[in-house]
Amino acid sequence: MELTLLGTGAPAGLPRPDCPCAACAAAVGREARAATAVLVDGALLLDLTPGPAFAAARAGHSLHGVRHVLLSHPHDGPAMEFPAGLPAPVRVPDGQELALISGHRLWAVPLDSPGTGYEVTGPDGDRLLYLPPGAAPAGLEPAPATGTSATGTSAAAPGPSGHTEPRGHIPPSEPYDLVLLDVLGRPDALARLRAYGAVGPATDIVAVHLGHDVPPGDETHRRLAAAGARAEPDGTTLVVGAYRDTPPLPRRTLVLGGARSGKSVEAERRLAAFPGVEYVATGGARDGDPEWADRVALHRERRPASWRTTETCDLVPLLAERDAPPLLVDCLALWLTDAMDSVGAWDDARWANGGARALAARVTELTGALRATDRTVVAVSNEVGSGVVPGTPAGRRFRDELGRLNAAVAGECEQVLLVVAGTVQRLRG
Template sequence: MRIRFPGTAGHAGWPAPQCTCSSCNKAQADRRLPLRVTVDELFRVREGGAVGPVPSNYTVASTPEGTLVQGPIGGRLLLARSTPGPLSGAPSADAGPDTSSYASAPPQQVDMVIVDAAQRPEAIGELRRSGVIGTTTAVVAVGGDHRVRSPEEFARRARLWGALVPSDGSDMPCPPSVWPESRPKGPRRTLVTGGSRSGKSTEAEIRLLAEPRVVYAATGPVPDEAQDPEWAARVRQHAQRRPWWWHTEETSDLAALLLHTRGALLIDCLGTWLAGAMGRHGLWDEEAPEGAEEALEAEIRDMLEAWRSTRAYVVAVTNEVGSGVVPATRSGRLFRDHLGRLNQWVGAESEEVVLAVAGRVVELP
């Protein structure tokens, strides 16, 4: 089959009519029409079915994963569902990070998947988890519009997810003849640093949306609604925006997670982990116990050794230090010093370090 894309953008196009936002201004040089997908120039596919008569030697079916098209001489195309919610028959999110069994037979692998990567990029990870996207499946990212800050940013995200970004008027064979560059896989380490509310956690989550198995390491204190409702609300907000199949580990034992996790691991964040480690060794007290700093440094060394040795694809969030005032307390200065050194050591052992500033990401060479 030949899959043609007369349009590749969201429902209003990119730039949207009469819109003067910065994203639409940046899209002026490469204008894109609303998404339109045709098969062999015979009929059009949309979410929920086909437009126009479908020849008898083609099959178009609505499935829990989206609209499935099968050609007369091979080729299986899926226009992925853009509405949220788990796939039909998918295992429970509480089953753990390595669950691969389904209540019913899992969906079959297809040759090409078209995903609205502005509306629902996590569909890529969900379909990889279910087996619809395999190693020989071409993932095509469409739907870009002013929900993303620029066409360049849309393309950057697609590269992280292992997806192709077609231009208007392009066509692709299904089964495909080309695939995108391989997305990052383990062992690989990425450190995302930035100030408060800089967008660093969002960037870390974006990087792992297309992964089929993700362990989310929550290193902060376990929320207590009665004692600290504001912290509990923050934790709930973070959890609600994560894909349903991500497995959360509320733990301070990062060394064990780094050594035993396979697939992808998101650590959020090293700053709260260090704060907890200092608390475990009494370093927030006015008079720290004897040997407390040595014990903390030993725990940091163990974590760093596990960071070097991990087999997972790890994305860790940390807090940037040194951009504000000098802390007023001894323990505050101690935390700043330890975190600054920890960031340097982790950065030195990472394939990639990025800085989040005002919601934008700068790659650090």
């Protein structure tokens, strides 16, 4: 299949008319996007963009061969234009399968929000999934391997005129060749597709429905790359199933930053599109400290419901687990505090009489485990030492040891990021 992105923006487009926000101001040239619409093999049009005939002409295509126009969501952008000669736009009922006269097969995917997604299988067997803005497939429960549905009825068989009886789930199969969805607005949708097996390592993931709530400039593309996705400008033509030399995602990432810099949010964002993340909280509980409890509660509220939380400073066994889900460690500064407590680092005599060596051994054990791990790891740490020198020997000791720990961990990571005022600077990778 060949598809052309007539538009890749949110229903209101990007930039929005008369909007002064930074994202709209930066949306010029290739970053300006009309409402998302996708032309498949010149015969099937998924959603409408303003001026679809002109959009197709700019991309070197015509709409004369379009046989079906399918809408996916309630339209809240500019008034839709229906060019003369196009079939009347329709929404296919959820779960309905159709055999189109163009040789494509279509299934209307039920969603967890208003709208309908579309699975399209081309004449050559290539498969794509198209989801509307702010949506994820509903009920990703695989059908039994016996060929019966979850309700116990037989699998759907073709009916009159190419129709089949409705089905209510994505069937077990190979991963899609191409997925188009609202990656930044619904990263959990991508995580659920990955957990189900509908998105695999070879699936081409293209972000659409990009609006003025995305970050301005290159930050959008950086966030998409962290999710294993990309955005293309309006007018781009893609061949479904074509080989793309996609750089692998970094397996070990260190995210540094000062207090309230946004480093934890960045670390969580990097794994939001992946399923089953294990969140390792090294801070633990502090009885009688309501302010700390509020901090912990804030972090918990941000995490996807599918994530599992482990409260521990014993990181080495977690890193040694094989074939385990991604690991998010927040944060190494609190891990270091616990390690320094255990070796008596705050007592000058104990520090000089073996404490420093014991701490160095703990750090070496941690970095060795990080080097050997096969898990995807995102670790958070505080960047210190740029301001006032601490007024106590213990404070200076902690500052120095945290600097050494950060450098040692960074040496084992493919990617190192520094977050300043919510803005990410890539130091490596």
